[in-house]
Amino acid sequence: MLEHIAVVLFRPKYPENIGSVARACLNMGCGRIVLVDPWNWDLDKALPLATHHARHLLDNVEIYPTLAEALRPFSFVYGTTARTGGWRKSLLLPEEAASAISAQRTEGEEIALVFGPEDKGLTNEETDLCHHLLTIPTTENLTSLNLSQAVMVVLYECFRKSQTKPFKVAGYPKERYIRHAEREILFAQLRETLVDIDYLKPDNPEYFMLSIKRFLNRVNPRLNEYNQLMGLCRQLRRIVRIAKGKGL
Amino acid sequence: MLEHIAVVLFRPKYPENIGSVARACLNMGCGRIVLVDPWNWDLDKALPLATHHARHLLDNVEIYPTLAEALRPFSFVYGTTARTGGWRKSLLLPEEAASAISAQRTEGEEIALVFGPEDKGLTNEETDLCHHLLTIPTTENLTSLNLSQAVMVVLYECFRKSQTKPFKVAGYPKERYIRHAEREILFAQLRETLVDIDYLKPDNPEYFMLSIKRFLNRVNPRLNEYNQLMGLCRQLRRIVRIAKGKGL
Structure with a gap:
């Protein structure tokens, strides 16, 4: 189970996509979905895509008006972006982010994975709020990934890493990371x-x-x-x- | 680009899912989609999910009445299954299959990735036709993966492996594998x-x-x-x- 991970969807446009995201979350063991300023949020449109198994994830969805408010409780915030210009140096691959996240989860830290709207992705305003950025490599830059497919890839990498326990250095307990x-x-x-x-x-x-x-x-x-x-x-x-x- | 790989959908039920699969294929550079006995195949229902960038993949979709006929030209056939009972020993993880596929592609062999219908997956009759079986690990066995999300995970692993060239032993050219x-x-x-x-x-x-x-x-x-x-x-x-x- 991917405890301590939340999928944060910033201004998602289609409730159907939120349903598909819930299904991906269920299969990968991620129990928390946060919506920020969603457009036309409609549980009835999301449910068929989620299947009834993931209904509880949609019932318990958290909704915030701004990304800054939604992110307050998290110690680590990973934003996903397809824009590689300028940021190229500091972009993580999903598997690299998953390794870091795996260690952070083991320490009990709360982690947010932030995904932008279907058509535009995260803008600089939102990525400035993220502590780290990751990108999913693709061949085509003309089109973007489907939202739930992007969530699936990132969660899958996290899930795989969760199945091999990270090496833990013995020692006195450390203070928590700041939120x-x-x-x-x-x-x-x-x-x-x-x-x-x-x-x-x-x-x-x-x-x-x-x-x-x-x-x-x-x-x-x-x-x-x-x-x-x-x-x-x-x-x-x-x-x-x-x-x-x-x-x- | 994932040349020499085809995504083979066995009896897919929803054209919308085929559209989502086409979008995943486009982003991962897989140019060939094969449908086997599709239910209610409808290009107009598939297109919105594919986005117009992936239209050519849907226009060039190949359709066969049986899986046996569809698989004839392929040297390597990988079936995907969520059923782990009995087959457990010989099931590959996506990343393991991707490593093998990467080497096979480099030799110019044609590879089929077979996905079953949304509700039931591949039955024994179809997995018998597959040379290898792979499974995507999940936490929940109650529900199955969404078809396009499953395709996305497998293609993503293949795509990542394609970005690091496999080690090639020098020597005389080998004969091709049998189809x-x-x-x-x-x-x-x-x-x-x-x-x-x-x-x-x-x-x-x-x-x-x-x-x-x-x-x-x-x-x-x-x-x-x-x-x-x-x-x-x-x-x-x-x-x-x-x-x-x-x-x-």
Whole structure:
């Protein structure tokens, strides 16, 4: 069973596709489906494609108005994209992502697999919220994968990896990884601190924040590290306030 | 591109599923779809699911009345099944089958991937015609995989293997493997020969033939070996005729 994994569908257009996704989830043992701002969500249209075996997955579907809200409880967020320009370096193959996910699941972390709308996929706005991006290799770039077939491939790779237990290093229990919501708070705190200390220009901090975001996504901070970084930022900003009060 | 691979759908029930299969084939670079005795085949119902990019695959679909006829030109036939009882030992995982298929494709052999009807899958009658069987692991045995999702997983594994070239041993060119039609001729010739020499009982030769069939499926005879075996059988039967004429 793929515990701790949720399939997050961002603005899916066709309830039938959500039904097909539910069937794929059932077969691969993924028990959680999250819909973000779905278009024309209709359980009755989704059910025939899900078969009655997967009905409970559709009955328990979670719905959020925005992707940012939907992602809050997750420690690791994997976005899927067919767009390889620009991002090429940091794109994972499904089997690579599955290996990482397998280790993260074993630690009890919550993982979101995000899939975009059928016609357009995820835009930069959504992929910016994802900690990692993966792509399913295809021959044709003219057309895209069917939504449920894409979900099936990613879940199948995760399922296969779940059947061979990842190597676990013995040792004392580690602190959990930070959740998506905490990550966003940390980003905001870092951004404001770096502006305060005049490292970032206040008119366009996002450009410089991008490399810091990518770095943090790669290192996956744990809770104790998060607390240390937040404390460090608070201390820096306190010093800056004092320094600027003295006319610096 | 997955040249030399055909997706063979045995008695598919829903044209929409055939459309979804065509889309999966297009994305994975598989250019050949064969339908065997399809129920209510309707291009207009299949097209929306295929998207117009995959239209040529549906326009060029091949249709046969029986699986035996459809399989004649193929050197290697892989059947997919969810039934693991009895066959368990000889079932391949998709990634295992994909490794073998990758090597076979590189030699220019024609390969058929056979998928059964949506509701029942392949029965023993059809799996007997397949040289190898593969199964897609799932958690739930209550339900089956969606047809196009199953096709997608198998083609994806083949596609991934096609991106890493198999190791090729240098040496003189080998004879091609025998086609399915030749395999059937060889089985028939062996069966009759073994009955003639009183090795098999004429009332139920199939039971004993099964292990011989499996052996031949494992060794994958090449054309020169086929000719030798056929010649050996002819010679044996000639001797038996002479011996029996002498009252043996």
